[in-house]
Amino acid sequence: MPETGQSEWNAQALVAAGAVLLLLTALWLGVYAPGQKKLSDDFETTYEYGGELKVLDIPQFQTMQDADNDGCSCTVYSNAIARHVLVAESGQSSDDETFFNENFSVFANDKTVDQDKDGLSDSYLFTLKDGNSWLDRVTYESRGEGSEADDYGYST
Incomplete structure (x- = not known):
């Protein structure tokens, strides 16, 4: 050749x-x-943070009484557990959006005993967030439940 x-x-x-x-x-x-x-519409994620938790005490802060040495009107929980749970609900999600519940609660310790049968651990202290949201599955922008699709904002 x-x-x-x-x-x-x-x-x-x-x-x-x-x-x-x-x-x-x-x-x-x-x-x-x-x-x-695209974000899945079927997931459950739990994050736990343990250790000392210092929380601003609003009534104490407003009157500026009993401030500790740091000048902070705070309540300190020495062995607190902060539990952040995200649960997607595929039944309410669409092709473009994932519907999920977010709960962020604080407990005095890691004991999950519920002796009074109220549905909460006896060591429950307070909840920072418990609500439903929509998340755009491509851009990861979120909006609250009941708001319009044009109300998306970036979530951090």
Whole structure:
């Protein structure tokens, strides 16, 4: 085979390989990658933080009474557990949005005993957040339950 024929064949093979690579890239960027970015609508996540928790005591702060040495009207919980739970509800989620409940509660310790049968651990202190929200599955913007889709704001 003459050398020019070999060069032409090599050029055609490179062009064909480049076209296949271009098609695979288009498939990846157009179909597979955007689908992977979407947040699942079926998850439950719990984060726990343990240790000393210092909380601003509003009545004490407003009167500026009993301030400790730090000049802070705070209540200190030495062995507190802060529990942050996120639960997505797939039954209420759509293709574009994930509906989820977020609960952030603080407990005096890690004991989960409920002797008084009220549905809360006996060491329950207070709740910082307990509510439902919508999360855009592509942009990760959130909005509160009952607000319009145009009311999205970035969540941190």
